[in-house]
Amino acid sequence: MARLLRAFLKQVVQHGTLEVETATGARFVVGDGTGSPLAIRFADNRAARQLVLNPALAFGELFMERRLAVTQGSIYDVLSLAASNLKLREPHPIAKARTRLRTTFRRLQQHNSAWRARRNVAHHYDLDGRLYDLFLDPDRQYSCAYFERPDQSLAEAQLAKKRHIAAKLLIEPGQRVLDIGCGWGGLALYLADYCGADVTGVTLSEEQLGIANARARERGVASSARFRLQDYRAVSESFDRIVSVGMFEHVGVGYYGAFFNKAADLLADDGVMLLHSIGCVDGPGACNPWIAKYIFPGGYVPALSEVLPAIERAGLVVTDIEILRLHYAETLRAWRERFLARRGEAKLLYDERFCRMWEFYLAACECAFRHCGLMVFQIQLAKRQDAVPLTRDYLAEREAALKAKEGCEASLKIAAE
Numbered sequence: 001m002a003r004l005l006r007a008f009l010k011q012v013v014q015h016g017t018l019e020v021e022t023a024t025g026a027r028f029v030v031g032d033g034t035g036s037p038l039a040i041r042f043a044d045n046r047a048a049r050q051l052v053l054n055p056a057l058a059f060g061e062l063f064m065e066r067r068l069a070v071t072q073g074s075i076y077d078v079l080s081l082a083a084s085n086l087k088l089r090e091p092h093p094i095a096k097a098r099t100r101l102r103t104t105f106r107r108l109q110q111h112n113s114a115w116r117a118r119r120n121v122a123h124h125y126d127l128d129g130r131l132y133d134l135f136l137d138p139d140r141q142y143s144c145a146y147f148e149r150p151d152q153s154l155a156e157a158q159l160a161k162k163r164h165i166a167a168k169l170l171i172e173p174g175q176r177v178l179d180i181g182c183g184w185g186g187l188a189l190y191l192a193d194y195c196g197a198d199v200t201g202v203t204l205s206e207e208q209l210g211i212a213n214a215r216a217r218e219r220g221v222a223s224s225a226r227f228r229l230q231d232y233r234a235v236s237e238s239f240d241r242i243v244s245v246g247m248f249e250h251v252g253v254g255y256y257g258a259f260f261n262k263a264a265d266l267l268a269d270d271g272v273m274l275l276h277s278i279g280c281v282d283g284p285g286a287c288n289p290w291i292a293k294y295i296f297p298g299g300y301v302p303a304l305s306e307v308l309p310a311i312e313r314a315g316l317v318v319t320d321i322e323i324l325r326l327h328y329a330e331t332l333r334a335w336r337e338r339f340l341a342r343r344g345e346a347k348l349l350y351d352e353r354f355c356r357m358w359e360f361y362l363a364a365c366e367c368a369f370r371h372c373g374l375m376v377f378q379i380q381l382a383k384r385q386d387a388v389p390l391t392r393d394y395l396a397e398r399e400a401a402l403k404a405k406e407g408c409e410a411s412l413k414i415a416a417e
Contacts, residue, residue: 002022002024004049004052016032016085017029021041021071023043023048043067047062050062060294060361061290065353076336083368084370086371120250123297125203126207131358139159139184140211141161142183145327148160159406166402168274168320169191172195172196176197176239176240176241177197177198177200178243180235182202182227185225189216198224199226200235202228203230232259242272260314263314267381272388275377276378278301278376279303280374285301290364295357301374304321304377307377307379318380319388321378323377328375335362336362336366
């Protein structure tokens with residue numbers, strides 16, 4: 001088994017340095033000796049066999065179960081080393097075959113009926129709310145932040161994200177806004193507070209719903225920011241603006257038509273929609289099996305080539321597309337560092353296995369954005385070509401106006417204190 005493991009890891013790690021210790025105590029090094037040395041240890045021969053036979057699933061499982069230990073460096077360092085090597089060459093034929101097989105059956109894995117969608121959401125978003133307080137910003141923004149400059153804090157970058165989205169929506173006071181997948185309500189509350197919008201947020205998470213409504217009451221905007229436990233397919237009103245941030249990844253490739261047809265049905269004739277989603281730069285594929293099993297069941301990261309045809313068939317007009325490349329990598333780095341700093345508290349909420357799972361999740365996702373072709377796209381949509389200005393100059397103007405409002409409110413709070 002040691003010979004097979006060594007041959008496999010030599011194919012994976014050709015640049016960098018990785019020392020490997022087998023269950024029998026034998027050691028070998030793979031790579032070209034460059035970079036900071038890293039080291040891993042296998043607890044049993046079966047663990048090594050599982051990694052060789054199904055690395056995409058087994059790597060995370062073995063780390064969770066302590067059957068693969070990182071003895072020098074961190075799990076992020078090891079994942080980053082592997083990912084940076086793999087991006088330089090064609091996938092192994094066996095890996096290609098596995099991806100093709102998962103892609104063939106992905107519609108079954110993503111069969112997100114209303115009942116199944118709610119179950120999938122509960123798996124991740126109905127965890128103990130205190131967990132998310134450990135690593136998210138104070139507003140609980142659980143999606144890609146928008147880093148306007150390298151030294152920006154996570155909270156500042158998440159505020160910039162909300163401001164950027166609000167500017168693209170071109171909201172006027174009193175307009176009706178639908179937030180599909182509203183999370184804990186942060187964006188909806190921002191749109192009500194700073195844009196004067198009348199916002200309806202829908203979520204499938206009972207945990208998020210309770211917190212969102214409580215926050216609206218605490219801030220005195222419950223009459224203009226309302227939240228409902230509702231599937232987007234069951235919404236029936238008409239809206240001037242529609243926004244969806246970090247929810248489209250849970251729709252499922254077989255439901256793209258239903259999603260955009262529903263959006264077109266709900267959107268006013270002169271309305272504007274903004275879709276913010278993770279995307280894949282290298283075409284359609286399948287969800288990573290470990291992520292699908294443990295983190296986001298039913299989830300999928302689409303390619304633009306899958307999304308745009310569904311938009312066209314729904315009769316919507318694409319008025320703007322922006323690609324955010326490394327913003328999510330930086331967001332995940334901040335989340336990972338904050339989680340590790342308070343890891344002991346997470347262990348009190350759950351257990352060691354959960355902490356290892358969560359660390360692996362944050363580390364693997366960060367690596368995917370840095371090395372494996374993931375990005376975030378923001379697509380602005382309308383029914384009419386003249387629904388938005390002819391140039392993008394309005395974005396800077398509206399963002400500046402919103403920033404001024406934020407500054408005024410901060411000054412008032414300080415004065416009140």
